Amino acid sequence: xxxxxxxxxxxxxxxxxxxxRTQRPPMYKVLLLNDDYTPMEFVVHILERFFGLxxxxxxxxxxxxxxxxxxxxxxxxxxxxxxxxxxxMDFARRHQHPxxxxxxxx
Ligand code: TYC
Numbered sequence: 644x645x646x647x648x649x650x651x652x653x654x655x656x657x658x659x660x661x662x663x664r665t666q667r668p669p670m671y672k673v674l675l676l677n678d679d680y681t682p683m684e685f686v687v688h689i690l691e692r693f694f695g696l697x698x699x700x701x702x703x704x705x706x707x708x709x710x711x712x713x714x715x716x717x718x719x720x721x722x723x724x725x726x727x728x729x730x731x732m733d734f735a736r737r738h739q740h741p742x743x744x745x746x747x748x749x
């Protein structure tokens with residue numbers, strides 16, 4: 644082994660070690676916003692229908708939105724969150740309620 648031999652079988656005298664971090668896909672919170680006009684039962688129905696919540700869970704989240712102004716309904720991949728928001732907005736619009744649903748990067 645000569646003076647510039649690093650002993651790893653390569654001629655290079657500098658070793659570069661690259662640590663590749665595994666990237667988790669970003670997740671998105673789906674938020675429901677309060678308003679003064681959308682009926683409580685309609686919001687509960689939306690939470691059951693599009694988010695798979697049981698009646699008690701749906702009622703609880705609806706009440707949180709009603710009292711606090713907004714609540715996180717769930718956390719999803721971008722595509723799933725986008726679909727949920729579109730389904731809620733479309734359903735609310737078709738029933739002529741001003742309900743708003745948005746998404747935000749976690
Ligand atoms: N504030 C509404 C009412 O009193 C109920 C409501 C709850 C509306 C949640 C929207 O996201 C909402 N009828």
